[in-house]
Amino acid sequence: xxxxxxxxxxxxxxxxxxxxxxxxxxxxxxLVAFEQRTEMSGPLPPPEIIEKYNQICPGAAERIIAxxxxxxxxxxxxxxxxxxxxxxxAKSDRTQIxxxxxxxxxxxxxxxxxxxxxxxxGAGWAGTAIAGAPLVGLVTALIxxxxxxxxxxxxxKDQ
Numbered sequence: 001x002x003x004x005x006x007x008x009x010x011x012x013x014x015x016x017x018x019x020x021x022x023x024x025x026x027x028x029x030x031l032v033a034f035e036q037r038t039e040m041s042g043p044l045p046p047p048e049i050i051e052k053y054n055q056i057c058p059g060a061a062e063r064i065i066a067x068x069x070x071x072x073x074x075x076x077x078x079x080x081x082x083x084x085x086x087x088x089x090a091k092s093d094r095t096q097i098x099x100x101x102x103x104x105x106x107x108x109x110x111x112x113x114x115x116x117x118x119x120x121x122g123a124g125w126a127g128t129a130i131a132g133a134p135l136v137g138l139v140t141a142l143i144x145x146x147x148x149x150x151x152x153x154x155x156x157k158d159q
Contacts, residue, residue, distance in 0.1 A: 043068040104141070108134040 040046065044065065045053075053060040115131020 043072060104138070108138050111135075 040049075044050070050061045050064060053064060111134030112131045115127045115129070118127030118130055120127075
């Protein structure tokens with residue numbers, strides 16, 4: 001987005017007032033100040049300004065339009081790459097989450113199986129503790145969920 005502001009301040013005599021429609025006049029009818037503002041937004045200036053560029057420098061209009069087209073193409077490529085990177089990150093996150101679920105299941109299963117084995121072999125309290133630890137971890141994970149993915153920058157610097 002391009003924005004330009006042109007401010008022109010001119011002093012006019014009484015005879016100039018009849019030619020213009022002033023916004024500020026003194027009691028004597030003289031124009032104190034005249035301000036003109038032009039605002040533009042978008043990749044290209046209005047056709048009138050492009051025409052003036054072309055008058056000053058022949059071929060400038062084509063160069064300005066080519067520059068705007070090149071910038072638009074570049075912006076679209078950058079946005080496309082950012083979108084592709086976001087999709088790749090989401091796939092990677094899903095893979096890591098799935099892997100963590102599988103590993104968590106295996107660890108919990110081994111812990112509970114080990115505890116049951118210890119209880120069967122006669123070590124009741126030890127078996128209960130061995131089987132209970134993975135279950136407490138699973139319940140805690142289910143209640144509190146995962147830790148936040150993004151740590152605020154202020155806390156990240158301190159750690």
